[in-house]
Amino acid sequence: MIALLKKILLVDLLQGLWVTFRNQHPKHLYTEQYPLERPKVAERFRGAPRLNINPDNGETLCISCDLCAKACPENLIVVTSVRNEQTKRKDLTTFTYDTSRCMFCGLCEDACPVDALELTQDFELASYTREGLIWDRQMLEEGPKPTRYTR
Amino acid sequence: MSQTFLDSNELVLNMGPQHPSTHGVLRVILKLDGERVNGTECVIGYLHRGVEKIAENRTYQMFAPYVDRMDYVAAVSNGLGYVLAVERLINVEATPRAQAVRVILTELNRIASHLLWLGTHALDIGAITPLFYTLREREEVLKIFENYCGARLTTHAFRIGGLQYELYDGFEREVNAFCDWFIPKVDEYEELLTNNRIWRERLIGVGILNAADCKRYGVTGPVLRASGVAWDLRKAQPYCGYQNYEFDIPTRQNADTYDRYVVRMEEMRQSVRIVRQAVGAIPDGPIKAKVAKVLKPPVGEAYVSIEAPKGELGYYIVSDGTLNPYRVRVRPPSLINLQALDQMVRGALVADVVAIIGTLDIVLGEIDR
Ligand code: SF4
Ligand code: SF4
Numbered sequence: 001m002i003a004l005l006k007k008i009l010l011v012d013l014l015q016g017l018w019v020t021f022r023n024q025h026p027k028h029l030y031t032e033q034y035p036l037e038r039p040k041v042a043e044r045f046r047g048a049p050r051l052n053i054n055p056d057n058g059e060t061l062c063i064s065c066d067l068c069a070k071a072c073p074e075n076l077i078v079v080t081s082v083r084n085e086q087t088k089r090k091d092l093t094t095f096t097y098d099t100s101r102c103m104f105c106g107l108c109e110d111a112c113p114v115d116a117l118e119l120t121q122d123f124e125l126a127s128y129t130r131e132g133l134i135w136d137r138q139m140l141e142e143g144p145k146p147t148r149y150t151r
Numbered sequence: 152m153s154q155t156f157l158d159s160n161e162l163v164l165n166m167g168p169q170h171p172s173t174h175g176v177l178r179v180i181l182k183l184d185g186e187r188v189n190g191t192e193c194v195i196g197y198l199h200r201g202v203e204k205i206a207e208n209r210t211y212q213m214f215a216p217y218v219d220r221m222d223y224v225a226a227v228s229n230g231l232g233y234v235l236a237v238e239r240l241i242n243v244e245a246t247p248r249a250q251a252v253r254v255i256l257t258e259l260n261r262i263a264s265h266l267l268w269l270g271t272h273a274l275d276i277g278a279i280t281p282l283f284y285t286l287r288e289r290e291e292v293l294k295i296f297e298n299y300c301g302a303r304l305t306t307h308a309f310r311i312g313g314l315q316y317e318l319y320d321g322f323e324r325e326v327n328a329f330c331d332w333f334i335p336k337v338d339e340y341e342e343l344l345t346n347n348r349i350w351r352e353r354l355i356g357v358g359i360l361n362a363a364d365c366k367r368y369g370v371t372g373p374v375l376r377a378s379g380v381a382w383d384l385r386k387a388q389p390y391c392g393y394q395n396y397e398f399d400i401p402t403r404q405n406a407d408t409y410d411r412y413v414v415r416m417e418e419m420r421q422s423v424r425i426v427r428q429a430v431g432a433i434p435d436g437p438i439k440a441k442v443a444k445v446l447k448p449p450v451g452e453a454y455v456s457i458e459a460p461k462g463e464l465g466y467y468i469v470s471d472g473t474l475n476p477y478r479v480r481v482r483p484p485s486l487i488n489l490q491a492l493d494q495m496v497r498g499a500l501v502a503d504v505v506a507i508i509g510t511l512d513i514v515l516g517e518i519d520r
Contacts, residue, residue: 073213105216
């Protein structure tokens with residue numbers, strides 16, 4: 001009898017509607033209005049790569065040890081260097097990083113002994129060309145410059 | 152009997168690979184007699200990336216990020232299975248602290264996976280509302296992942312021997328807050344669906360796969376448990392310290408789509424229970440056991456299977472003593488579970504096919520690899 005009454009009065013459906021109604025309040029809004037409202041990504045976010053430079057003298061921190069290139073599963077980092085006869089060290093000449101093949105796994109970052117290579121919080125890496133996705137040393141040091149659209 | 156144009160012939164209908172309810176790029180060829188399904192044939196392989204072959208050209212550490220891309224909905228579970236298999240190969244055990252964190256993250260991932268399943272499954276049946284709510288809750292889990300390891304989906308959270316990242320400040324607080332906040336949400340889904348007459352009528356008695364058939368096909372996970380078999384690898388062969396946590400294995404008897412829904416809902420609650428226990432007792436200590444940087448496991452093989460959200464996920468690794476694995480074979484739960492599809496849909500209506508594919512909880516990334 002009660003079951004029949006419940007069935008006629010659509011109790012089960014009203015119960016569901018009540019849940020929907022409870023969630024109507026604007027404080028339950030979760031959608032991010034992306035270009036206007038920028039998400040704040042986590043501190044450890046693995047995004048665009050950056051080659052850190054020493055803030056005091058503007059020199060790169062990278063010691064050209066090639067460990068990041070060896071750690072990368074995709075073999076997408078190429079480091080070249082020349083030997084500096086005075087300091088008996090290697091000087092970094094070029095550093096290319098192909099973001100189009102990178103899966104942001106973080107292995108290169110972990111491998112770097114001097115924290116020169118770092119995956120940063122920038123996440124807008126789109127480019128109009130494939131070549132634009134291959135980052136050279138300058139780009140890696142300055143970071144990506146996403147296009148700002150204006151009308 | 153000669154055929155006239157009024158005779159009903161078998162109609163062959165192609166469902167997928169772009170059909171939204173196949174949850175990926177699965178193509179199902181349906182043989183129909185009117186509204187009834189007489190048989191199916193699954194065509195898979197649209198998402199084949201050769202992951203197992205890639206493994207043969209990578210070192211053990213380098214291959215770890217690739218396993219995340221198989222079952223991308225439960226990347227953490229995949230990572231766990233792989234690192235456990237390699238750890239067995241080199242005879243190393245992760246530190247207690249690492250194990251506790253692994254349990255927390257894997258259980259959170261189980262919740263995330265079930266949430267995505269629930270939302271899309273309900274959407275297939277015609278209930279749109281749960282999708283919005285489940286994705287909202289899943290977002291919180293993904294935020295914890297992002298804060299912990301810097302990625303949301305393909306996390307690469309675990310490393311061979313333990314973890315790479317130390318817990319961040321406020322991890323325990325965030326996880327506890329999530330647990331407290333999440334349980335009422337599960338009740339909310341149940342309010343929306345469990346007693347809803349449309350939901351019940353679409354699901355009860357649909358896609359029955361009894362225990363004997365489950366065993367015949369090798370089906371595992373919630374599908375097996377909904378047929379009354381209390382088989383859960385976390386209890387049956389505990390790994391990662393699961394024997395220290397108290398939780399129940401939810402089972403049901405009717406083995407239909409509705410029961411699988413109930414089992415998965417209860418599993419989410421049990422996962423929260425495990426997470427609560429684990430997060431309250433994270434031991435101190437190092438997060439990574441001593442593992443050689445250049446990993447050369449001895450000649451041998453190892454098979455480790457874990458209870459992934461979708462069933463038994465196994466990794467079989469053969470080492471020939473070099474830097475790269477000789478062979479990595481994955482036993483993906485989705486592929487094995489999908490085999491039962493034909494039996495489940497025989498005699499069902501066309502509309503039920505969508506429900507049955509949904510209830511199997513398949514991920515095509517894992518099936519095709
Ligand atoms: S994040 Fe991974 S794939 Fe990308 S460059 Fe580093 S190691 Fe290679
Ligand atoms: S590992 Fe670090 S220091 Fe070595 S080459 Fe790469 S970026 Fe430079």
